[in-house]
Amino acid sequence: MPSSSGELSADLENNRRFSDLRGVQWRIDLGILPSSSSTVDDLRRVTANSRRSYAALRRKLLTNRLISKDESNFRGLVMDNPLSQNPDSMWGRFFHKAELEKMVDQDLSRLYPEHGSYFQTTGCQGVLRRILLLWCIRYPNYGYRQGMHELLAPLLYVLQADLERLSEVRKQYQDYFTDNFDGLSFNDDTDLSYKSDLGKGEDNTGIQKDEINDNYLDPKIQTIISFSDAYGAEGELGIVLSEKFMEHDAYSMFDALMNGDRGAVAMANFFSHSPSTQNGLPPVIEASSALYHLLSIVDLSLYTHLVELGVEPQYFALRWFRVLFGREFALEDLLVVWDEIFALDNNKLRGSSENESEVTFWILNSSRGAFISSLAVSMILYLRSSLLATENATSCLQRLLNFPADVNLGKLIEKAKSIMNLATDAINSIPEPIHSGGPYEAGKPKVHGHGHSRSLSSDVAAAASLVPESYWEEKWRVLNTEEDRKQVGLSKQVQNRIKGWSEKVKMLTKVSRSPVTRNLVDDIARSEKNEKLVSGNGGGEEENSSIFSDPVSPRGLASSNNMTNNNDHENETDRSSVASNSPVNENNPCLGPSPSPSITSERYCSTEDIGSPLPVSDVPEEDLFLKEVKNEDIIRKPMLNLRDRRSGKFQWLWMFSKTGPEGSSDKSEPTTSYVTDFNQKNAVPSSTTADETEKPEVVDNNNLKNLAQSMLENIEVIESVENLSKDTLEALKELRKISNLLSEM
């Protein structure tokens, strides 16, 4: 990472400094304005320069039609006549430009219809149009591609917002003047400092030392004032917040965004369809596979599910990336997302020109790119339960492309940040197969309908070696190469262990309060689901239409209710429409009629429901969880005896799950009641939980292995979080040992 701690704190300071001037902040983040500790005059000079170069460009490119028309008189009509086929002829360029203009206009006319009052005004359209045309003529390799205008529009919007902020401040101070000092919100001298600031012109933004004590003016206000001052360096051209030069500023922002300021992420890449030199894939496709790769690291079961269904990442990621999530969030939310994205450094993490070919996924090669990918993964995880509940590619895609509007943005971003480290680690951890077996290339997904095809033993071995990178690498390789090996073993080993099952369910359900362990539950469930698939009972795959012939009659009230709900949902989806984002429960696969061993999908479902409010994990909770585990000191005890006390293992797990000794009934009923209770507490539409334990036939040691496996996975995730306390790390270490033991049982 290039930024030293000193720079970092300066950055933070800057963040504070311009937090209410998003346009200025973005200009700094995008590398147009100098960053830390630059004086206002510096800012003004750079601002003026960037405006000059835009003006020059505009003069050169947009007006040369007229110039060359004049010149053409001298060049003869052979080359330059309207029927000339030569694209370089004056008329050729003229027609090309006319076509371009038409295309741009057509798209601009449907830009942000919901914010039409701003974006559809003639002035705004004109600015957008000129910027786009200019950029496209400047970079003929790209030309105009749909979506570019949606990258540009928010940039102009934040510049406008800054100006509005400025006029707001002006007004406030004007009022103060006209109120003739009878306002109470400012002390008497404030206006003096304002005046003196205006007068001094070349003052920097710092508060004057002699004024600081008795006439304190909010530095933010001072900044705004100094940014609107015509009397600094470069005069009017240097006014940082200038309506007159908004177009110039927007262009330089757009240009920097598209070209990435020599960093890893250049948005223009997402519009290119010429294959990148390294592996022959268009960059956006490559970024899409990077996204899936990251997903496979973070949530293998979800990844596998999507791949099995044939949901290729570029089907949705093309849009996510091309307009940088512009379609997935409302404009105000989008600005926050872009704040986060731009705030991160775009410098390449590794790979100077000579070893760049080693970088497998270019998008992961900067903090900014890693965050973009992580955010995409975080978004997929946000939809986790509803995606897992869908057995149809198109339905999955409908969900992914109709991201819920009421999303908890903070959590989404937080989750993305927690994934970021994995993303940057992932960049070189990928073996070659991704290219040949990547979702893009493979007509059919490489991983076929057998679910977890990774080999447990090798996974565990790798994990036990405590080398995270090779662990994931191994997993990736296994995923790509092995398909059925484990499954054969699994189906042979299916046994009935009713006792153990009911206890485990109890444990798991309770545990699932914690996001980490929730995954454990999911994984177990999932693996069993896969067993079912393997055993050849799989029915139709389309949204479980056969729900109603479910041989397992709904016993609990909850479950029958759910049946009804589900029915409704199903109808709804079928009737329409482009936007089907109904709650998690829709199309619940768990309801599918399940010939035994059928617990699987039912249990699977219930765990999903428990997890449904927000699959985005919650770090504090995890920490809490870990601490509790540690405090109760239940780790070492079982560690010592586990091998000899197999019979007691569920008891121990019970404790581990922090539920306290509620007794270990051998029957499944208590579990049911607990589960229902839990669901109520969480106000989640309770699903088939009652069914969950009705058929406790399939339990086997593989579940333990899976549990161990999932545990390991989740430990890895936690370990990737930065700034873990020593205690936490210690606890994680213990957890690792436990999972190893588990896998051996």
Added chain:
Amino acid sequence: MSYAYLFKYIIIGDTGVGKSCLLLQFTDKRFQPVHDLTIGVEFGARMITIDNKPIKLQIWDTAGQESFRSITRSYYRGAAGALLVYDITRRETFNHLASWLEDARQHANANMTIMLIGNKSDLAHRRAVSTEEGEQFAKENGLIFMEASAKTAQNVEEAFINTAGTIYKKIQDGVFDVSNESYGIKVGYGGIPGPSGGKDGSASQAGGCCS
């Protein structure tokens, strides 16, 4: 909801001809004068009935701009039907049909049913392509043809349903091997009596079971 068959459709054609509006009219029965342009692909679904059998249509609505085409060709995979749309008020969208058709023939399976739609028939006063020309092009290329209006909903239902009817007939005539998903057809659990549904390997990948 159960269905006898599931067909995948793809809507193609130049940008701005009204592909997304046709889809919206078909799935939601409403018209949106200014529709966001499509980036990549969007999706819609609806149930229809043909020969008393419930059929589910899953529709992939693709971006029209040239720049997407090299990336989005995989959208054709497994499509049973295609709606090829042009705008009767913009000649160039008609002129580009041949290249769209070439794309479709190259990337879709040979038995894909293609319906040619001249959209915006409500704007007859601005017509730049005559009905006869559309008919002629369709005839030459073996397409079904219809003029429609996403705004007035004229012929919108018909376009989607006639296409499905043609596909359905091809199934009845044994043109398709319905167990092969690459034809864009899936057999559901609904209307089909036991044996044919049961035999169908492709329908038994996941989730429930046929009986």
